[in-house]
Amino acid sequence: MTDKPAKGPENPLSEAFQDVRAAFGSVGLFSFFINLLMLTGPLYMMQVYDRVLTSGSSHTLVMLTVVAVGMILTSALLELVRARVFVRIGSRLDRRLNGRLFEGMLRRHLQHSESVEPQPLRDLETLRGFLTGNGLLSFFDAPWTPLFLAIIFVLHPYLGLVSLAGAVVLFALAVLSELATRGPLREAGRDSAAAHGFTENTLRNAEVIEAMGMLPGLQRRWLARHQAALAAQAKASDRGGILTAGAKFVRPVLQVAILGTGAYLALQQEITPGVMIAASIMMGRALAPVEGAIGNWRSFVLARAARTRLKSFLEDDRRPAPSMPLPRPKGTIAVEKLVAAPPGVTKPVLKGISFGLEAGEGLGIIGPSAAGKSTLARLLVGIWAPASGAVRLDGADVSEWNHVELGPHLGYLPQDVELFDGTVAENIARFAEPDPRAVVEAAQRAGVHEMILHLGEGYDTRIGLGGAALSGGQRQRIGLARALYGNPALVVLDEPNANLDSEGEEALRRAVKAMKAQGTTVVLIAHRPAILGSMDKLLVLRDGLIEHFGATPEVLPKVTRAVPKPPKPAKGAPAAEVQRLAAASRRAEAAQA
Incomplete structure (x- = not known):
């Protein structure tokens, strides 16, 4: 293997x-x-x-x-x-x-x-x-x-x-x-x-x-x-x-x-x-x-x-040696004493963390900047190899799994979403031979189907190099559909709501619930705890170490603090007042992170 x-x-x-x-x-x-x-x-x-x-x-x-x-x-x-x-x-x-x-x-x-x-x-x-x-x-x-x-x-x-x-x-x-x-x-x-x-x-x-x-x-x-x-x-x-x-x-x-x-x-x-x-x-x-x-x-x-x-x-450059194909994973995750740093960096970012997830569970990850959240996301999908320890998917080390075989069973949405020059359908299908039914299903699960239909040529719209023809939120939602394509066993989402409006966030919540209902293991990294309410477990990282880990209802109160909610604007209030209160609401929500 x-x-x-x-x-x-x-x-x-x-x-x-x-x-x-x-x-x-x-x-x-x-x-x-x-x-x-x-x-x-x-x-x-x-x-x-x-x-x-x-x-x-x-x-x-x-x-x-x-x-x-x-x-x-x-x-x-x-x-x-x-x-x-x-x-x-x-x-x-x-x-x-x-x-x-x-x-x-x-x-x-x-x-x-x-x-x-x-x-x-x-x-x-x-x-x-x-x-x-x-x-x-x-x-x-x-x-x-x-x-x-x-x-x-x-x-x-x-x-x-x-x-x-x-x-x-x-x-x-x-x-x-x-x-x-x-x-x-x-x-x-x-x-x-x-x-x-x-x-x-x-x-x-x-x-x-x-x-x-x-x-x-x-x-x-x-x-x-x-x-x-x-x-x-x-x-x-x-x-x-x-x-x-x-x-x-x-x-x-x-x-x-x-x-x-x-x-x-x-x-x-x-x-x-x-x-x-x-x-x-x-x-x-x-x-x-x-x-x-x-x-x-x-x-x-x-x-x-x-x-x-x-x-x-x-x-x-050395190509990976051929390995025996393994069956489709169920989604059980075991992180074992993981020590890791970005390539070329000697000081470890993650310092011996361990935790586990059963297939179909949802894990939310939060923590301050430079805590190691994105590094952990890359290790979970096998992009980087750890200095020591392992990330195991159904018992197999993901960093040593042939990714041409493993890739169709994984979904990954990085912080910086990059799309490729091609049609929307080709991007969602990961540039494999598109299965129209699977493409539409992934778009519907990501809540982006209606948005795609309103593009110039629907799923056949060419989005340009890097997705230049789309807004940041549209790219992120199509990237989410790409991550969901083919019903993967494990989906890792790194700040998937960074460029989303309220409608996009609601679509993300529905997509996460649907994935969990189908038995997909979901790992969601976010700065705002509000999006993590549907996760089964919550992991708090700080300085590359696990500060809290456990059931979300038990951990969430430990990392949030009450912030007074700003009053809602009165009916018929001036536009400037509405904008001021909306900004205050966003600041309050961010303060909870």
């Missing part, structure tokens, strides 16, 4: 590349034939200069041309197939890794209790882009450079030496490009990621920034990180530009050198003019992969850095 991490022998990234190894092998085979067919041009030129022009045979010219065109067409078709194979390699790697990365990002967020930027998905996109672009072609063609050099040496050793010298110079420029740009590109990537993360965090808090005039300070902070990234990028680009310009100088000089050497040898009658032209074309083909590698070196460096980060991310 345990859900302990499984440590496999292979990194998932290495496994994904192993999966496409055969495809890379076929690319190498295609590259071999493509490079052989690249000899068509030089050989055709040699035959035209040395045979056709000297013999004057038009029949030979026609036959040579037909054969050359056929070979060039074959080479083009092989290039097309090779490019399509590269695209499919990138797609297969993406399919193998994207789900794993998405899950890993969610796990890392839960483990570290911090915002996790989507850098792994960006890295996967960078790697896939390199695999499907022209950069990788140079690396597959480079192994055939010695073949062309060898053929040039066969034509004449001097021509071979000129070509070899050119290859050495260009290769040295490629190495210098790597050494000169590696550090700045690494700095640019780090600073750029920091700037992107800062931007996303800023956008999530746009309302606070606008309301309190924080934009200038935050903009300066972002600009400093952005300019650091630009400076590092400019430094790398400047260095790379110098070396690229050097390569563009060397390349024509080599062309002049081999043509001049060939012309001299032809004058000495050591080679024919056809050999001179063929050697020039072959040298161009031999050096093309090296030039391509220099031109695409930045994309190669970025792809290599992305691969390194992906490998490190996947090594740190």
Whole structure:
């Protein structure tokens, strides 16, 4: 039943590349034939200069041309197939890794209790882009450079030496490009990621920034990180530009050198003019992969850095091992000497608390701020793992239960309700295949069915990213319907009435009573004790310890004090007086918490 991490022998990234190894092998085979067919041009030129022009045979010219065109067409078709194979390699790697990365990002967020930027998905996109672009072609063609050099040496050793010298110079420029740009590109990537993360965090808090005039300070902070990234990028680009310009100088000089050497040898009658032209074309083909590698070196460096980060991310992330499925829980809760703190915090927030609930019981939890109420809520549904002790649901530790299997039997409504871009029905159904009857039933139990029907398209209304199209109270009530979807065995509600009006609170009370009547175990965290009257038990937390626990009628009088109720407004009282007395009533109710 345990859900302990499984440590496999292979990194998932290495496994994904192993999966496409055969495809890379076929690319190498295609590259071999493509490079052989690249000899068509030089050989055709040699035959035209040395045979056709000297013999004057038009029949030979026609036959040579037909054969050359056929070979060039074959080479083009092989290039097309090779490019399509590269695209499919990138797609297969993406399919193998994207789900794993998405899950890993969610796990890392839960483990570290911090915002996790989507850098792994960006890295996967960078790697896939390199695999499907022209950069990788140079690396597959480079192994055939010695073949062309060898053929040039066969034509004449001097021509071979000129070509070899050119290859050495260009290769040295490629190495210098790597050494000169590696550090700045690494700095640019780090600073750029920091700037992107800062931007996303800023956008999530746009309302606070606008309301309190924080934009200038935050903009300066972002600009400093952005300019650091630009400076590092400019430094790398400047260095790379110098070396690229050097390569563009060397390349024509080599062309002049081999043509001049060939012309001299032809004058000495050591080679024919056809050999001179063929050697020039072959040298161009031999050096093309090296030039391509220099031109695409930045994309190669970025792809290599992305691969390194992906490998490190996947090594740190361990998926839970498969566990034997357990039957649907009944809802019995046992909290055993629970010691816990948020991820990344060493000082415990909960300090050895223990209590139990029978299936179908309702528990109200109250306490001052920072008492550990929300931490306990997360532990009850298994979001966080305790430092010691356990939360057991029907005897099984919820932190070690596979949540893909456990999740449908749990309902959870956090303080900050987040909905997702989709329809109302999809959000209530937790983005599983919606069961219309179950969706409507959950909405009715949450008392939100009528409200949904009044939306533009009812249950098919798209609510926008984060539920932007809805008010806070509407989001909270739809979140409650989502928590109730599928008749879960345990429902944990963390301040579910924070954004509700009186109508919403009444709907919440009815939903809680209905859940208890159906045998659902309900845990309700609230600041106002009035909402907890229907709970069977009440738990009072203070400083991470249980101050009171027991039947609600016994505990509630210990934590409330009588507060004089303000008078009700007289009939026909002015609006200002009505508002004043209503505010006093709310303050009185809050004082009871």
